[in-house]
Amino acid sequence: MSESSHFQGRIITDEQAENITRVEELAYELKVNEVMTKDLITVTPETLMQEALEIFRTNRISGAPVLKDNKLAGVVSIEDLIHCLQKNDLKSPVSKYMTCKPLTVHGPDPIIEALKLFVNFHFGRLPVVDSNFALVGIITKGDITRGILKAIQQDYQEEEVRRYRASHLFEDIESDRSSLILRYTIKQGDFMRGGAASSAIKRALLRLGATPQIARRTGIAVYEAEMNLIIHTTNGGVIRAEIEPHQISINVYDDGPGIEDIDQAMKPGYSTANETVRELGFGAGMGLVNIQRCVDSMRLESILGKGTSLKLKILLPKKELVGEGYQTNEEH
Amino acid sequence: MNVSELIKLIDGKLLSENANLTREVKGGCGADLMSDVLASIQPEAVLLTGLCNPQVVRTAQMADVAAIILVRGKVPPKETIDLAGAEKIALISSPFGMFELCGRLYQAGLHSLEVSVSDPSCGCEE
Numbered sequence: 062m063s064e065s066s067h068f069q070g071r072i073i074t075d076e077q078a079e080n081i082t083r084v085e086e087l088a089y090e091l092k093v094n095e096v097m098t099k100d101l102i103t104v105t106p107e108t109l110m111q112e113a114l115e116i117f118r119t120n121r122i123s124g125a126p127v128l129k130d131n132k133l134a135g136v137v138s139i140e141d142l143i144h145c146l147q148k149n150d151l152k153s154p155v156s157k158y159m160t161c162k163p164l165t166v167h168g169p170d171p172i173i174e175a176l177k178l179f180v181n182f183h184f185g186r187l188p189v190v191d192s193n194f195a196l197v198g199i200i201t202k203g204d205i206t207r208g209i210l211k212a213i214q215q216d217y218q219e220e221e222v223r224r225y226r227a228s229h230l231f232e233d234i235e236s237d238r239s240s241l242i243l244r245y246t247i248k249q250g251d252f253m254r255g256g257a258a259s260s261a262i263k264r265a266l267l268r269l270g271a272t273p274q275i276a277r278r279t280g281i282a283v284y285e286a287e288m289n290l291i292i293h294t295t296n297g298g299v300i301r302a303e304i305e306p307h308q309i310s311i312n313v314y315d316d317g318p319g320i321e322d323i324d325q326a327m328k329p330g331y332s333t334a335n336e337t338v339r340e341l342g343f344g345a346g347m348g349l350v351n352i353q354r355c356v357d358s359m360r361l362e363s364i365l366g367k368g369t370s371l372k373l374k375i376l377l378p379k380k381e382l383v384g385e386g387y388q389t390n391e392e393h
Numbered sequence: 394m395n396v397s398e399l400i401k402l403i404d405g406k407l408l409s410e411n412a413n414l415t416r417e418v419k420g421g422c423g424a425d426l427m428s429d430v431l432a433s434i435q436p437e438a439v440l441l442t443g444l445c446n447p448q449v450v451r452t453a454q455m456a457d458v459a460a461i462i463l464v465r466g467k468v469p470p471k472e473t474i475d476l477a478g479a480e481k482i483a484l485i486s487s488p489f490g491m492f493e494l495c496g497r498l499y500q501a502g503l504h505s506l507e508v509s510v511s512d513p514s515c516g517c518e519e
Contacts, residue, residue, distance in 0.1 A: 253472055256451030263455065273457065280455040281431050342444045347428035
């Protein structure tokens with residue numbers, strides 16, 4: 062839809078912003094056309110009130126837009142029907158009792174606009190029109206409540222569902238020894254994306270049910286290794302993370318240039334990084350030292366001119382095993 | 394102190410979207426060397442830094458940093474702001490310098506969440 066919203070944002074202070082709830086945010090985020098009813102039951106000005114009553118009863122609705130030549134002419138509601146019944150005037154046309162020129166909202170408006178009208182004017186429903194005043198839907202307070210509840214549920218469920226599914230992976234798939242292998246190709250010099258692979262591994266571990274401490278240790282170790290591939294290699298390299306319920310094994314390898322003196326490279330503060338790398342906040346000679354501090358075992362092998370291979374292991378003590386089933390076993 | 398109180402305290406400007414402003418900040422750490430940060434920072438700290446590239450956000454994400462403050466009114470590239478938004482980490486710019494900011498935060502009750510890098514025990518464990 063090319064039509065833009067008529068809604069003008071208002072400025073709120075930091076103090077107010079602090080107290081904004083997710084529901085209030087949603088009142089500004091959700092659009093009228095996302096929650097409105099699109100399957101419309103309409104009447105015309107010539108429809109008799111008696112017929113309108115029948116339409117309301119069979120469709121279990123409490124109001125309907127009135128269309129004349131496909132343009133919105135008004136709204137007729139149960140209240141209008143009551144007025145009509147009081148006068149015993151059911152043979153009259155809808156045009157006699159309907160609300161003419163009803164207040165309307167636009168599809169791209171945030172639902173807060175509709176809420177304001179509901180609060181200020183006590184209508185049960187608002188017609189939704191496009192810029193040519195053609196009817197595109199109708200919105201009630203019930204539509205808004207349902208829309209907000211659905212959005213909140215989605216927010217909450219998306220990550221929960223992912224975590225729930227992933228955490229059952231190791232219990233749902235049977236084998237003598239199951240493992241999940243994640244592979245990432247890292248490009249030399251790709252500083253902008255540096256850390257993307259480590260991020261993905263950390264997130265995967267959390268979804269698999271690893272504790273925040275384990276995810277953090279693994280994340281930091283892999284991140285340093287990933288930055289090493291970006292900074293020091295000739296052609297980049299590969300990160301391979303194998304996740305098992307009892308341990309995480311990480312292999313990082315490249316095809317050059319290799320490390321001349323591994324003992325020297327392991328010394329805190331030793332670095333061969335250039336000025337550009339240092340400007341990025343790396344190359345302080347702490348990378349390998351950091352890795353070693355975060356893992357349970359580390360093996361670094363390198364052949365000058367051939368490449369380097371770094372093997373890391375993080376052992377998961379029984380209570381921290383990945384996968385939810387293992388945690389429940391613990392409680393028995 | 395939560396992130397939104399922190400922003401007020403330092404005349405900060407929140408640059409990133411999606412940040413949880415009620416997240417609790419448990420202490421602070423100031424450094425420009427990301428390897429130092431990774432080696433020394435404890436979880437849920439605010440990171441004060443003069444570095445503006447996306448690696449700051451990656452580092453923060455790996456180390457469970459609660460919020461990032463860019464000192465001396467630095468304006469980061471769009472990539473950094475976008476990444477902070479995607480990772481839901483508060484990225485804040487403050488006009489004050491590193492020294493002034495550390496002072497303000499310390500006076501407001503935030504303590505250091507940096508451990509010595511020569512400490513043999515791994516800083517990642519709680």
